[in-house]
Amino acid sequence: MKEIYEMGGRKFAFQNVGPLGCLPEFKQQYNHSGGACVEVLQAITSLHNSLLSNVTVELQSQLSGFQYLIFDFFSSLNDMINYPTKYGFNVSKIACCGIGLYRGSECGRVKEYELCSNPNEYVFFDGGHASERANSILSNFLWNGGSEFTWPLSMKQLYELNSTTAIEILSNDKLLFPM
Incomplete structure (x- = not known):
């Protein structure tokens, strides 16, 4: 980042790591039953995201x-997983496409795999990727902000920002950096 800054870059957008322990692929790999997330993966991801902040x-x-x-890809996707009807x-908890307990693997790779009838009802399309509809909601959080998932600015604000207005927005709104 410092190299890019030295070349003139001033605006940076970061996405933290999502809730790896909640992905159908990893829950299946770790033989996690009952729908709970893999805690060790959640802890490692949380540590990384805290350090990024x-x-x-x-x-x-x-x-x-x-x-x-x-x-905050971690919290936004985690919120969708824990409160799906809100979105x-x-x-x-399971993917639209794949095999296994969570349809966590082999989507389209083997002869016999399950495919849901309506991917828009699912947070995950396959074991490691959000559905198109979930990605649309996530991209809206990123662009528009206005939620606990993007800080201190939205992508739209960052895009439209010049150096002097950045200081004004941050000081007038008294935005904090959530951890």
């Missing part, structure tokens, strides 16, 4: 004009 705050204090956003989904 710390680094961006540090860079902002070190580099004049450094502007950034963090899209219009019916299924959040």
Whole structure:
């Protein structure tokens, strides 16, 4: 990032790591029954994401004009998994396409795999990827912000921002950096 900054980059967008322990692929690999997430993967991911937040705050204090956003992919996807009906989904613990307990693998790779009739009802299309509808909701969080999932700015605000308005927005709104 410092190299890009030295070449003139001032606006940076970061996406943290999603809830790996909740992906159907990993729940299936770890033989996790009952729908719970794999805690060790969740803990590692949370640690990484916390360190990312710390680094961006540090860079902002070190580099004049450094502007950034963090899209909290972990919390936003985790919220969809835990509260699917809030987002219009019916299924959040298994994938639309694949084989195994969570349809966590082999989507389209083997002769016999299961495929749901309506992918729009599912948070996950396959064991490791959100459905098209889930990605549409996630991209809306990223672009528009206005939620606990994108801070200190939305992608739209970052895109439209010049150096002087960045300071005004941050000081007027008194935005905090959630951890």
